[in-house]
Amino acid sequence: MSSKHNNKSNSNDDATNRRRKQQPRGFKRPPPQEEIASLNARIQEETPSRGTLPYAKNAVVSFASQPLSQATLQGLETNGYTTMTAIQSGSIPHALAGRDILGAAKTGSGKSLAFLIPLLETLYRQGFTPHDGVGAIVLSPTRELAGQLFAVLRKIGKFHSFSLGLVMGGQNKNKQKFDNNDFVREQQALPTTNILICTPGRLLQHLEQTPYFNVDSLQMLVLDEADRILDMGFRDQLIKILDYLPTERQTLLFSATQTKSVKDLATLSINRNTVEYVGVHDQDAETTPDKLKQSYVLVPLPHKLNCLYSFLKSHLKCKTMVFFATCSQVRHAWELFCRLRPGLSVLAIHGKLSQTKRLQVYDKFTTTPHSVLLCTDVASRGLDFPAVDWVIQVDAPEDYDMYVHRVGRTARFQQSGQALLLLDPNEEASFVNQEQQERKLKAPLQKKSINPTKTMLVSQRAAALVAEHATLYALAKKAFWSYVRSMSLLPKDGIWSDLNIRNFSWEEYALSLGLPEIPGDLEQVLQKVSSREGLRETKNVNRKLQKLKEQIRLEKEAKKKNKRKREAGEDGDVKSVAEVEEDDDLLVLKSRHEFVDDDPLASTAVTSGRKPKKIRIDGRNSAINQHVVFEDDGTEQPRLLETRETDIDEIVAQGEEALRGASETYLQKVRQRLESTKDLDKQEERERIRAKHKKKRLQEKSERAKDKNGEEDGRVSVALLQSPEEENTVEQKEDSSSDDDNSIASSDSSSSDSDNSDGDIMDVMQQEDLALLLIRSKS
């Protein structure tokens, strides 16, 4: 391969000259051939024996002591990387010797550099130039992670002359025209790309469709989050990809929850007798980072949103990630919380957001210190957001691996962090099972409880908002059904095997989302989704039904449009999407376009070249395309009750008459419910305030006493209690890592919080009155 160096083109010389200019003074790189020969000799000499860790786990080993090229060392140094982490010192010497690696280490321990450095070195020592084609491919399960790896590679590979490519598709909003442009641009760049970072779906698309995309010179294949790429969602794509790649290559697999399955290794043509397994934390007592504090609280499903909102209100100076089970729940919670204004930036990321929007949110959360990111598991793996203080899991994870990745978004690389899991009482026995935990999870989960005097009720406000906004109503419905579906489809052989989802308070859960009741026949749905067969059947029936509905709707729309044109001219009460977007940033009508899946595979099902759609001011859609929505892993999203992503499509599909009828009944129900619970809620709220005031008085009294005694013990009020036994205790000693939070909590409790609570009671009453007023005016 080194002969390839002799074939350098002029453009490559230019690139080399440019890079030389970037190099700091005094930086002298030896002539490549000489340096390469010396590196090869050192590697041969210093390669550790198979099956051994080259250094003790806690040894301080510098990058400079390794047989690495000057360009790589320079790249590392300029970015502040001087000493290696355990996984780096454990795996890099083996990887430099060309061995296949199975690397396992805790989240945030520096696995990315553990494979990116050998990747640069291998290509460098092989003398790769842009004309040698693809020498290394890194597969990532999500676009955000691919983008993050690309950014790290650019930084540390700055002094090399390789061409890097990031291929993940769906850069623009889901318009096939734009996506095609991206795809064509990628196709043009691929033949001269040396290192490719990509998601499996897009790579496969290129392997199948890009004529001059030659992967015959591939030296190295890396699977970041390997167990995820090898699991069901990506497996088929991976197998197809592997068909195109040469089998003679080095393969590196990294993850915090590594696969050791023989089947997986065979899939990747890895010889299990020669692969190096580097599990630097295997002997540790815990599978999660050392500086991560983990706890769980029992919160009945219908109270989870109350609990989350209260938590956010008392942690305004924190950066928090909140995990939900489904995209629809994230969308609903985001819409709701944006309207409830908890007092910090509320962001949301999930698989159905357009790529442009996803990148914006990613950047915003990276740079905003006090913010909350509501997300699905699309953000659970690999993402390295700086300084995340808290990870909250509103919905329990599907399995322990997912738990490890979710909580691993905080306490990264020597930092501390906290994680809180909200478990419904029905879930406790399955998740916090001693035996299973000791065997698999090995995480020090502490049970805490919620301080009731600190909990705010948002469900009343949610009901008022849902009554007012049709978009929110549609989102609440979707959130409800998507959660039911996700719970019904939990793996039957995993930790949730004993869970009976019929034990959940579904009626109350619906109310907590702002719905007046369960929006449909729950029993029927549970029966249908109880088996995957049932789900598939439902999906097919739904598609046919949807097609028919769509046809009828289009005919109706055409008729209406003509009528409107005749009566009021083109403009009438019709607004363009852009106009609606301007009206209200939070309206979901805006996201109707953005939430459409941008998966390249999905995009083929989207009609292109249409005129801009028009939407009625009142939020009813006037032009709906039928489209297929894919999950991030490329699988088609089942459509049990959701037919499409437009917010009010189901209402529209029922036609004008049905809509009016439904809205009447709905408002009637909300009215009844608000009337019936009004006194009760007011009384509850009063009691809460009374308790709070009493607590405040006691606190002030004790503070006065302390002042008198000159005492200062640093105790502050917090929302979480240490253990259920301490449920009535409102003060506890705080740990240093959450000082910020608690200073807020404490200042809230002394001044602003009591304002808040007054504000809350006013709010609830006002909201109720407002809702009733609204209902009356509508009826």
Ligand SMILES: Nc1ncnc2c1ncn2[C@@H]1O[C@H](COP(=O)(O)OP(=O)(O)OP(=O)(O)O)[C@@H](O)[C@H]1O
């Ligand atoms: N040798 C090093 N010196 C200093 N910082 C490092 C070093 N290696 C990695 N880091 C930093 O540690 C953080 C976590 O690294 P990285 O994202 O690679 O972790 P990871 O093990 O891949 O985590 P996950 O399992 O979540 O994917 C990053 O911010 C990275 O810059």
